[in-house]
Amino acid sequence: MQEIETSDQTDLKTAEAASIRAGNRALSVMERIRNFILDGTVSAGERMNEVRLSKTLDVSRTPVRAALQALAGEGLLDYAPNRGFTVREFPLNVIVDAYEIRASLEGLAARFAAERGLSDSEREVIEKSLVAGDELLSRGEFADGDLLIYRGINGDFHDTLLAAARNRMLSEMIRICHHVPMSSSRNIVAFEHRDVRRRHDDHHRIYEAIMAREPWRAEAIMREHVSGVRASLLKSLKGRV
Amino acid sequence: MQEIETSDQTDLKTAEAASIRAGNRALSVMERIRNFILDGTVSAGERMNEVRLSKTLDVSRTPVRAALQALAGEGLLDYAPNRGFTVREFPLNVIVDAYEIRASLEGLAARFAAERGLSDSEREVIEKSLVAGDELLSRGEFADGDLLIYRGINGDFHDTLLAAARNRMLSEMIRICHHVPMSSSRNIVAFEHRDVRRRHDDHHRIYEAIMAREPWRAEAIMREHVSGVRASLLKSLKGRV
DNA sequence: TACAGCAAAAGTGTGTACAGTTGCCGTGAT
DNA sequence: ATCACGGCAACTGTACACACTTTTGCTGTA
Numbered sequence A, B: 001m002q003e004i005e006t007s008d009q010t011d012l013k014t015a016e017a018a019s020i021r022a023g024n025r026a027l028s029v030m031e032r033i034r035n036f037i038l039d040g041t042v043s044a045g046e047r048m049n050e051v052r053l054s055k056t057l058d059v060s061r062t063p064v065r066a067a068l069q070a071l072a073g074e075g076l077l078d079y080a081p082n083r084g085f086t087v088r089e090f091p092l093n094v095i096v097d098a099y100e101i102r103a104s105l106e107g108l109a110a111r112f113a114a115e116r117g118l119s120d121s122e123r124e125v126i127e128k129s130l131v132a133g134d135e136l137l138s139r140g141e142f143a144d145g146d147l148l149i150y151r152g153i154n155g156d157f158h159d160t161l162l163a164a165a166r167n168r169m170l171s172e173m174i175r176i177c178h179h180v181p182m183s184s185s186r187n188i189v190a191f192e193h194r195d196v197r198r199r200h201d202d203h204h205r206i207y208e209a210i211m212a213r214e215p216w217r218a219e220a221i222m223r224e225h226v227s228g229v230r231a232s233l234l235k236s237l238k239g240r241v
Numbered sequence C: 001t002a003c004a005g006c007a008a009a010a011g012t013g014t015g016t017a018c019a020g021t022t023g024c025c026g027t028g029a030t
Numbered sequence D: 001a002t003c004a005c006g007g008c009a010a011c012t013g014t015a016c017a018c019a020c021t022t023t024t025g026c027t028g029t030a
Helices: A012-017 A024-038 A050-057 A061-074 A092-116 A120-138 A146-164 A168-179 A193-211 A215-240 B012-017 B024-038 B050-057 B061-074 B092-116 B120-138 B146-164 B168-179 B193-211 B215-240
Strands: A077-080 A084-087 B077-080 B084-087
Touching: A024 A050, A024 A061, A050 A061, A061 A077, A061 A084, A061 B061, A092 A146, A092 A168, A092 A193, A092 A215, A092 B092, A092 B168, A120 A146, A120 A193, A146 A168, A146 A193, A168 B092, A168 B168, A193 A215, B024 B050, B024 B061, B050 B061, B061 B077, B061 B084, B092 B146, B092 B168, B092 B193, B092 B215, B120 B146, B120 B193, B146 B168, B146 B193, B193 B215
Parallel strands: none
Antiparallel strands: A077 A084, B077 B084
16 A cells, blocks of 8 residues: 555655655645645635545545645645634735735845855855856846746745745745745746846845845845735736736 | 533633634643643653653544644644654744744734724724833832733734734734744733833834834834844843853 | 664554534424 | 424544554674
8 A cells, every 4th residue: 555655746845844744645645635725626715525535535534634734734724623624715915915924034034144144055056046047137038938947046046045044933934925826936927028137136136235244135135026026926917817 | 521621721712713723622632732832841852752642631642643733833843754743942042033033024014004004993902002001101110910911911912913914824923933932922021111111112103103004114113122022032031041 | 892683662654433513404383 | 485493414523443663672693
């Protein structure tokens, strides 16, 4: 009965890095249920029937319950005694607010990083991300797939800075913000070259502030940086909806 | 087998308000285990033996596991696969950082409250807390038990403002900060009359900023306010240790 | 005496049966 | 026709047994 091992181990590193509970089976179950939620297999407000889930995933109710509890801890599910778990709804204003929270928290992370300094490897990763971004942007316009590449570059920059803040609670809270649908830093919401260029320029300035050991400046720029993403999101939503 | 109902329902409202999982039994078990952690019955770094706990609390392992998972979600416990749960350690720097995080988040909450406005009942509670604090402080010095009273006043002010921010994710994150040992807003760390007076004056100014619909000013004062508590904590620790 | 390897014990992970609760549907009285 | 009540079905909550993993400590050997 170890056929689970072979199948799906999506994003396993993220999960264990975040001190998430659930052992062997429960961990993979958790990721699978998370995907059900994020890809819309189960819709917002829907009840998570334990028996049905355990049949679908071919495990007993025990790991299913563990996974559901863990996901509730992450804020993706709601719990009510004797009524089980339901998919939490994320109306637009909640998503927008999540960006504000992220802005505050990542700003704080930038300040901590500036106060505490970067390790050699962290500096290396960030510099690499800056150079890679410069290169990508120097062409003046985006080719196919370039946005996907920048997504990675952007993620590296933010993840590394977060690690440099050396504060676990902060990391976990920001991770929760990222798990709000649409709110990940890996989501580039501004598709226009000029916007991305401005964002990338922010990265340069944040890095400079950190290297200059100017915590408050680093915080201010980072806050504005993430807030700017929120503004872009609003703009792009208005454009489409 | 309903003898649990009669016994311990400590802080139950807080728990369910925070969308915590765990049903009837598991919920009370969770609170009891939380107390074990906070009052030092189990010490930092210690392993939470499920069998022993279930015997101590006189329930089966199932609700114990549920409670442990919930507490891990709150950040009080660490989990490692096949090795169970351990009490997370909170060294001084983590506690101090938690105040910074709280400062950022409560600042944001104040901003939201200023943007969104207070309900009648919220305004009433806050004004009452301001008046009560004025009265308590007007005597010029503290009598026995006055600090305890102010603790309640202080808590009312902060809780109400948080509710007025109308953002669940924010509430939950701040609640997590409060659960860090020593980091609750109900802990008055500055025992001197002058410090408390200054804090209370902050409350007045925050309220004024909110009523004047000045979000950024409300945020700035609140951040400084909570940061000030952190500074007082450091001072008082230095004095004692 | 130090260390490797193994075996027993302790502890966690999972499956499953049963108990308790909720919600729904049908029946009957008003 | 409507509402109240009772019983049934579905689902969650808890207990417990068994499987698997980790840890411990013992023994034999170098």
